[in-house]
Amino acid sequence: MIDIDHLTLERDGRVILDDISLRLPRGGITAIIGPNGAGKSTLLHCLAGLLAPRSGRVRVLGRDIHHIPARERARLLALLTQSPGTVPRLSVRDLVAFGRWPHHRGRPGPTDHALVAQALERFALTPLAARDVETLSGGQKQRAFVAMAYAQSTPWMLLDEPLSALDPKYIRDIMDRLRDLAPPRHGLTEAPAASRSVLLVLHDLQIAWRYADWFVCLKDGKLLAHGPRDTTVTADLLSALYDTPLRLERVSDSSVILPA
Amino acid sequence: MRRLLPALIALALLTGLSLLVGATNLFDSPLDRSMVLAVSRLPRTMAAILAGAGLALAGVVIQQTMRNRLVEPGLTGTPEAAMIGLLGVTLLAPGAALLTKMSVAALSALLGTAGFFALSTRVPRRDPMLLPLVGLIYGGILGAAALFIAWSTDLVQFVGIWQTGDFSGVLRGRYELLWLIAALAGLLWLFTDRLTILGLGEDRARALGLNVRQTVLAGLTIVAIAVAVVVVTVGAMPFVGLVVPNIVSRLWGDNLRDNLGLVAVMGGGFVLASDVIGRLVRWPYEIPAATIFAIGGAAIFLWLLNHPKAHAHG
Structure with missing residues (x-):
């Protein structure tokens, strides 16, 4: 459980996050959506404890993240x-292995090696393990970084625009794998302990609709709406969020989001 | 290990050569052979290896902490700041022990380097060439300040000695401070993972639970001490910290757990080779190792830039 309580954050005198309060239950995929500059990345960095808010707090499992x-x-x-951006010259295996660093701090044991192997396998990177990260295609590279975050074995995985500049094939590939890690959650019931909670910033609404079961909608640093997909995301909300008329149309068992 | 062993063998051969080569012919000389070796040749050889290793390691550390492959200790104001410290202690306490002078130089070098680090956070990251250029100017300003102090106090000849790395003056009893570099290298070994993680970027490093500020400070301290020791004992040697780590990175990647030893051995080997060549080209006269290295290093570097070889991992 992540509890965000009246979170406000300023940078250079500008309010980036404005009095945000919400509760994220464990399990499933949560999409943070909103127009450019809404504060999505900042919120993610705040949740990870990398940015200190001006006021309010973030609690993870009941503990203040900054304490x-x-x-x-x-962990x-x-x-x-x-x-x-620039990637250091590391093999895929070495990069993924650094995900284990918070656990072993320089002295990896058999568990660490096993979990690295598992992460490589899970993200279909085993054949690429000895390759240099630099030499991978965009999609493979991103997969390697996601695998590194996975190897960290944390209950929560926060991913900031993991799909930017990827082809549809790779987008699907990564999202399907994340779906496996974080199976859909039903209502507010807690997910099984082994599954992960994935929280990601997404720009592609179609992908967000298809994969995410919980939505956090930010605009100009303010929380516009949050909650389960089906009861939260409406055409009106999306239109207001992006300042452009949008409609939601049912197509067989899914929906498409189109300009109105 | 697979790559370190051949490098060590090459260094051992070079060491043997260095012991044999010099103005005095060991096999036909009125001087006592073992005395020449013990007082001059061996100290000189060790000094070149230690200074080279120290500067190459300092190069890696500064590149990882600043996340720019094109910076090196000579482009961060470090040696110039060390010289200012040295001038200060020479003027205020001329009789101070060598270790005291070195400590002041190291502290001054740390302040200078930290100043550049603070400056570097304001330099746009988009063009990697910008940071080394800013460093060049920063070092130039500090160097000019050092020269001005020296000029107004009649110490210009000292600055000249500190500026050009040269091993011809190395004798037993006058280089031992350089062994500090071996200790620093050992210390650095404990930091290898942290330095590699730092190279992933500040946010990623922090997300992995690394104390970035502490790691950067430790790194800059190691750089400052290594550079100060080299400046005090043999004089500054530009390019070593740039060329050697870049060769290693280009050929074998950035995982310092695998490559840190190699950087040290190659740094030592390249500087020793420069010194040996400097002793041979105009025998029995000598050319400073720093000069030879600047020529040879630049040539290797240019060749490397034009021959990007895929590096293998294993």
């Missing part, structure tokens, strides 16, 4: 930051 020592925090929440 949890960095090392312990890294609760994994954060994948936005598109890697």
